[in-house]
Amino acid sequence: MEKHVNTxxxxAYHQLRNTGRIRKYLTTDATKTLVNCLVTSKLDYCNSLLFGIPKLTVNKLQRVQNTAARINTxxxxxxxxxxxxxxxxWLPICQRIDYKVLLYTYKALHGQCPQYIIDxxxxxRPARDLRSSSSLTLLVPRTRTVTFGNRSFSHAAPRLWNALPESVRNAQTLNAFKRQLKTHLFRSYNVE
Structure with a gap:
């Protein structure tokens, strides 16, 4: 994924340089819109595939986001x-990746994703009745390789999902889930 991240x-830096040149002529709202359209959308595009990549590679994307924030403000x-x-x-890049994976997980569990993701x-489902039976938890499959197996959606999604508080997992609508998830991730970011 390093080639993809470098691209x-x-x-993104090309767009940021151009935006930086005209920043003094733009209002704060116009700059925010421009940065969201031209840079943040690039950072978020297919970012769920970046789950588990090395920290060094993620830091490259984080530096882009930091530069975008500096230009914005x-x-x-x-x-x-x-x-x-x-x-x-703005969530940091690592948490933006987790957000996207968890969003796909929620959609899959509620039938809002293609069948191949749901599968x-x-x-x-525990063998006997437990107190935790009412909470929606996922089975984390074993993997053969740590490098690629743990990065797969079928392994990463259940691990992230089971780590969420039950109140977030049990959100009734997609919008409520997005709001609660972002709040949860933002609070965990503030703790770190």
Whole structure:
């Protein structure tokens, strides 16, 4: 995935350079729209495939997001970026990837995904009646290889899903799930 990440970064930096050149002529809202259309959309496109890639590769994408935030808010280069990302309500790249995987998981469990994605997940059903029987948990399959097996959707999705609080997993609608999931991820980011 390194070649893909490098291509995304190169394209995003090109757009950011162009946006930076005209930033003084743009309003904050116009800049926000421009950055979301030209840069954030590139970072989010197919990012669920990036689950489990090396931290070094993820950091390249994180630097792009940091640059986008700096241009968006006119933050100087040497200022700390975490408060700026929190102010913009932007999740870090690692959590954006988790968000996308969990979103597909929710859709699959509620029949809103193609059948081939639904077939990758298996709901855990205990042999006897337990208190945890009412919570919607997924069976995490064993994998043969750590490098690629643990990155597969059928392994990563149940692991992330089971780590979510029960209140988030039991959201009634897709919009409620998105809202609660982003809040949960944002709070866990603030703890770190």
């Amino acid at each position: 995304v970064c190169r394209s 006119k933050t100087p280069r040497h200022d700390h970026i975490t408060p700026v990302l929190k102010e913009l309500h 990758l997940l298996c709901v855990y």
